[in-house]
Amino acid sequence: DVDLVESGGGLVHPGGSLRLSCAASGFSFSTYSMNWVRQAPGKGLEWISYISDSSATIYYAESVKGRFTVSRDNAKNSLFLQMKSLRDEDTAVYYCARNGSETPGGMDVWGHGTTVTVSS
Amino acid sequence: IQMTQSPSSVSASVGDRVTITCRASQGVGSWLAWYQQKPGKAPKLLIYGASSLQSGVPSRFSGNGSGTDFTLTINNLQPDDFATYYCQQSNSFPRIVFGPGTKVNI
Numbered sequence: 001d002v003d004l005v006e007s008g009g010g011l012v013h014p015g016g017s018l019r020l021s022c023a024a025s026g027f028s029f030s031t032y033s034m035n036w037v038r039q040a041p042g043k044g045l046e047w048i049s050y051i052s053d054s055s056a057t058i059y060y061a062e063s064v065k066g067r068f069t070v071s072r073d074n075a076k077n078s079l080f081l082q083m084k085s086l087r088d089e090d091t092a093v094y095y096c097a098r099n100g101s102e103t104p105g106g107m108d109v110w111g112h113g114t115t116v117t118v119s120s
Numbered sequence: 121i122q123m124t125q126s127p128s129s130v131s132a133s134v135g136d137r138v139t140i141t142c143r144a145s146q147g148v149g150s151w152l153a154w155y156q157q158k159p160g161k162a163p164k165l166l167i168y169g170a171s172s173l174q175s176g177v178p179s180r181f182s183g184n185g186s187g188t189d190f191t192l193t194i195n196n197l198q199p200d201d202f203a204t205y206y207c208q209q210s211n212s213f214p215r216i217v218f219g220p221g222t223k224v225n226i
């Protein structure tokens with residue numbers, strides 16, 4: 001089965017750092033571009049980062065630019081999000097999501113999410 | 121590009137037809153997707169390309185529109201359809217923007 005499994009979330013103090021991981025299985029990970037999307041408690045979805053299949057192209061939302069770094073290891077079928085200088089407003093469930101090859105513009109596979117809580 | 125959705129919530133009954141509207145602040149062509157999200161769960165892709173039904177999604181879901189105005193229609197609402205629905209534009213891909221969501225209540 002096609003699957004994405006996030007890990008690495010937890011409680012962190014403001015100003016701290018955290019590294020999220022997303023393990024992919026059941027598909028050719030190296031041929032898909034990927035995203036990180038987050039959802040603050042009780043709020044809507046916010047796209048925060050994109051990485052192309054080869055890592056050649058990377059984009060960030062303004063809200064995280066300069067603080068978050070996305071990367072991937074295609075040999076290990078893994079996606080990462082390094083988060084630093086965390087703020088209260090970064091508290092959210094973080095999802096990794098695949099850009100579908102047959103669903104242009106749509107993210108067709110999502111992980112279950114990992115929760116990040118930024119609090120003192 | 122900013123996305124708006126209306127209504128923000130709607131109350132409906134099993135068997136009803138529900139229509140949700142999504143509007144973009146500027147034209148996005150047909151680069152519009154719809155997702156369903158249930159509490160505590162990840163979003164699920166329903167529609168891409170404004171009107172293409174994702175594999176495995178029931179045919180009671182349909183999408184329409186282009187440019188700035190889009191609709192998601194759910195015919196014969198089923199108990200499993202009570203959820204929050206988000207539109208998402210990808211005309212500015214890969215900088216994706218989601219709408220604020222519409223909650224479909226019983």
